[in-house]
Amino acid sequence: MENKDITVLAIESSCDETAAAVVVNGRRVLSNIISSQIDIHKLYGGVVPEIASRKHIERINQVIQEALSEADRTLDDMDAVCVTYGPGLVGALLVGVGAAKALSYASGKPLVGVHHIEGHISANYIANPELEPPFLCLVASGGHSHLVIVRDYGEYEILGRTRDDAAGEAFDKVARAIGLGYPGGPKIDKLSREGNPGAIDFPRAAIDGAPYDFSFSGVKSAVLNYINGCRMKGEAYSEADIAASFQEAVVEVLVDHTMLAAKDHGITRVAIAGGVACNGALRAGMESACRENNYSFYMPTPVLCTDNAAMIGAAGYYEFKKGVRHGLDLNAVPNLKLEPVS
Secondary structure (H helix, E strand, C coil), X not given: CCCCCCEEEEEECCCCEEEEXXXXXXXXXXXXXXXXCHHHHHCCCCCCHHHHHHHHHHHHXXXXXXXXXXXXXXXXXXXEEEEEEECCCHHXXXXXXXXXXXXXXXXXXXXXXXXXXXXXXXXXXHHCCCCCCCEEEEEECCCCEEEEEEEECCEEEEEEEECCCCHHHHHHHHHHHCCCCCCHXXXXXXXXXXXXXXXXXXXXXXXXXXXXXXXXHHHHHHHHHHHHHHHHHCCCCCHHHHHHHHHHHHHHHHHHHHHHHHHHCCCCEEEEECHHHHCXXXXXXXXXXXXXXXXXXXXXXXXXXXXXXXHHHHHHHHHHHCCCCECCCCCCCCCCCCCECC
């Protein structure tokens, strides 16, 4: 019985992707269906929570059915139903949680609530089947910038977090300021390849007494002030140079803080996760820094960096193995914290 495969159905709806996946033993993905709403939210320059919730309701059943169908499995074949219950947009989360509870109740399968950030970290297990804790992970996304030691499956020591804007949030705001629109991260990444990363010296924030914490509101404000200053003086400016210089400032801080934490804690395995982990400059910078320090470097494929349900299935598998079960009173927790090891 110990060697029996554990297959889970996973659901993710924390922001603007409606996703479902079937995952075996936390590492093998049989299906990973993602229905994105980017084209809708583009019109508004960012995610509109009410619209996101409505679109999740429209798509959730189809996406779940598609995930089961592609995996050639039925609900009866599942050992558990796993779902993101926080953090995220409350209305969006409620759609996924409601669907998961209904499926759990109807099928009699156990329900496992999963932390969204834990899901991002666990994406590394799918992309790198050889990876096991302990390791250091930088989680950088639209809503989160965390530096975490993964002590064991589901056991985390949080070394640093953002004091204000998350890295992805800063990317979106700067993209909007230079007229690139939403989503900002990929657009800045693309434009920055045409610019000079040393053209403008934007600030790198350091926080006294908290060397692993992040702050990106200062660099965002510096970009806005630079653009406004140029406009007021009637001076031309290069959007590509702004994008490249801003990206360089953010990436440098992310890489430097991660390397400092690895050195201070004697960790030789380093991973990245979250939507910002798709960024080409961050991937290259982290890979180069790890090579220089003789650290092993792990990163998920881009599709596993952005919100998806396969990562929730990976995290959910380890929670299920630990005996975590949730009742039908499971609720969405929009500001759910990543609980550190006590």
